[in-house]
Amino acid sequence: MPRSPLTLAALATAAVPGLDVRSARPAPDPGDYDAAVVTDGEGARWTVRAPRSLQAGAALEAETELLASLQHYVASGVLSFAVPRISGSAPLPEGGRAVVHPAVEGAxxxxxxxxxxxxxxxxxxxxxxxxxxxxxxxxxxxxxxxxxxxxxxxxxxxxxxxxxxxxxxxxxxxxxxxxxxxxxxxxxxxxxxxxxxxxxxxxxxxxxxxxxxxxxxxxxxxxxxxxxxxxxxxxxxxxxxxxxxxxxxxxxxxxxxxxxxxxxxxxxxxxxxxxxxxxxxxxxxxxxxxxxxxxxxxxxxxxxxx
Missing domain, CATH: 3.90.1200.10 (Aminoglycoside phosphotransferase (APH), C-terminal lobe)
Incomplete structure (x- = not known):
């Protein structure tokens, strides 16, 4: 059963210590994930994603590893654009984990x-x-x-x-x-x-x-x-x-x-x-x-x- 935005908000608070979630809504185009955009007490938006299958979980793990490596190339100016920066993760009962990052900017x-x-x-x-x-x-x-x-x-x-x-x-x-x-x-x-x-x-x-x-x-x-x-x-x-x-x-x-x-x-x-x-x-x-x-x-x- 898909996780609700409220469930994903709870995972986000577990993943990022001190995150004070005030609202949550479904994220657009989630793909193979349950995803929500949550807003904290200061108005900042965060994205939380949880895989719906073992295959999606493995893909998320690999993507998380890649994003960590890409941050070096963003910081050094090799890449002129930003990529999502993972801020924390929370374990899921069935295995795997949900990940949280600040919501990306742009249209x-x-x-x-x-x-x-x-x-x-x-x-x-x-x-x-x-x-x-x-x-x-x-x-x-x-x-x-x-x-x-x-x-x-x-x-x-x-x-x-x-x-x-x-x-x-x-x-x-x-x-x-x-x-x-x-x-x-x-x-x-x-x-x-x-x-x-x-x-x-x-x-x-x-x-x-x-x-x-x-x-x-x-x-x-x-x-x-x-x-x-x-x-x-x-x-x-x-x-x-x-x-x-x-x-x-x-x-x-x-x-x-x-x-x-x-x-x-x-x-x-x-x-x-x-x-x-x-x-x-x-x-x-x-x-x-x-x-x-x-x-x-x-x-x-x-x-x-x-």
Missing amino acids: PLDVEGLRPGPGLAADLGRVIASVHELPRRVVDDAGLPTYDAETYRERRMAELDEAAATGRVPAALLRRWEAALEDVSLWRFQPVVVHGDLGPDQVLVSRGRVTTVTGWADARVADPADDLAWLLVSAPPEAVDSVMEAYQLRRTELTDQHLTDRALLIGELAVARWLLHGVRHGLDDVVADALDMLAELEDATREADD
Whole structure:
């Protein structure tokens, strides 16, 4: 049974000595966690999260370890944005723990509102590049996964095979994706630290700058295109140019000739992954949404090919 905001508030007071909670409300988009935002006696807001499963608990432990390592790079200026700073934790009766951190500041990124130039779009490119420049040991030390390029390509192929087995993916898209995944030259990249789940809700902005990046549970060493795909398929094309120019200037020794091609491909494959999510969990509304997206993508790629 999900924990109520009041239960989570009690865990927060146990996790942070002296925390005087005055109110609590559900946190938006909690994912695999019970989450609440609590307000203390001085008006400061805190976020408390408790995992709903053993798998979520393991992910939370790894994320907590990673966040502790990232604080060094925030403090030294290597990262120009903040990440959640864990202030305390409280054990859960079934095992694992709830964690508490000060609520992060900023508004979710308005991707469609991005404009070209040296402002937010360029800052976003630099932010993503700075993550990709982090040493791989921050992921290794947190016990998060590391992949080489060939293994990662094989994972993508396995996902496509599973999507094809549903019989729901248009044949033209399957042929297009299979050809790209079989082109080994496209997948010659240097694995780097990636956030792994970037999106508007994880990138918080204020006054035209990225202020905070949240949601690090899926961080890994993998394909840098993973962190760029969502932007390339959803941001205005003129803003994408500014993002990529700033990204490339911030990266050192970037020789990946097919980075943009893979990012666009991964953006398309995300629709197949959405379909699989709906099929695996029996979510008819998700399946229907994915099928609509696949039909739109098939039409768009046909027009582009023509």
